[in-house]
Amino acid sequence: EAGVAQSPRYKIIEKRQSVAFWCNPISGHATLYWYQQILGQGPKLLIQFQNNGVVDDSQLPKDRFSAERLKGVDSTLKIQPAKLEDSAVYLCASSLGGTGAQPQHFGDGTRLSIL
Amino acid sequence: DAKTTQPTSMDCAEGRAANLPCNHSTISGNEYVYWYRQIHSQGPQYIIHGLKNNETNEMASLIITEDRKSSTLILPHATLRDTAVYYCIVIKSSGDKLTFGTGTRLAVRP
Numbered sequence A: 001e002a003g004v005a006q007s008p009r010y011k012i013i014e015k016r017q018s019v020a021f022w023c024n025p026i027s028g029h030a031t032l033y034w035y036q037q038i039l040g041q042g043p044k045l046l047i048q049f050q051n052n053g054v055v056d057d058s059q060l061p062k063d064r065f066s067a068e069r070l071k072g073v074d075s076t077l078k079i080q081p082a083k084l085e086d087s088a089v090y091l092c093a094s095s096l097g098g099t100g101a102q103p104q105h106f107g108d109g110t111r112l113s114i115l
Numbered sequence B: 001d002a003k004t005t006q007p008t009s010m011d012c013a014e015g016r017a018a019n020l021p022c023n024h025s026t027i028s029g030n031e032y033v034y035w036y037r038q039i040h041s042q043g044p045q046y047i048i049h050g051l052k053n054n055e056t057n058e059m060a061s062l063i064i065t066e067d068r069k070s071s072t073l074i075l076p077h078a079t080l081r082d083t084a085v086y087y088c089i090v091i092k093s094s095g096d097k098l099t100f101g102t103g104t105r106l107a108v109r110p
Helices: none
Strands: A005-007 A010-013 A019-024 A031-037 A044-050 A053-056 A065-068 A075-079 A088-095 A110-114 B009-013 B018-023 B031-038 B045-050 B061-064 B070-075 B084-092 B104-109
Touching (some): A031 A075, A044 A065, B009 B018, B018 B031, B018 B084, B018 B104
Antiparallel strands (some): A088 A110, B031 B045
8 A cells, every 4th residue: 555645855945935745645545634843843733634625724824824635635735935934844644534543644744944 | 632641762672572651641531542653754653553452463562551541552572673753642533633742762772
């Protein structure tokens, strides 16, 4: 079974520029999550999708971050404009149905550096 | 979700069992115990989860105390590749975000 795919693996941009990350979840997984992991900390949820609907985006900085999951499969996360504090690893995870009985599986993330 | 407490760091010898404890004294009856690990430069890797009963899979065993207030992750024969940060997380059965604490940094020594 193929895992969660993310691209790009690394991205370096200057502050105030825009950037987008892509995620392809495990086939058949209805629930998709984006997490942000700042160096030295554990991942923190940004947004959760169930199929193509948003379940939880309470921690997403909506003035600069946006995410979509068209057709309930792939997802993109965008930052515009980027700030220095956005330097982090952005992790995508997916699970079969989003219940506590179904584990989330993570990709290896996109490491974003802001200059 | 219930809060978890783990030791900051542990070490064990290669080939020996690694026993990683986790305290979750405020856990509710409908909350699962999950274990993930994160190896440097990789995303978190799911290891195992349980509700009330002990669980075993190809990676590890999970022992949950009868009162469910604590649990132990057992890696039966640790290898150098098991060196990682291990996270114990409690999550509602209805589903929720994973709340990662600081975890336990396990070092497996040759």
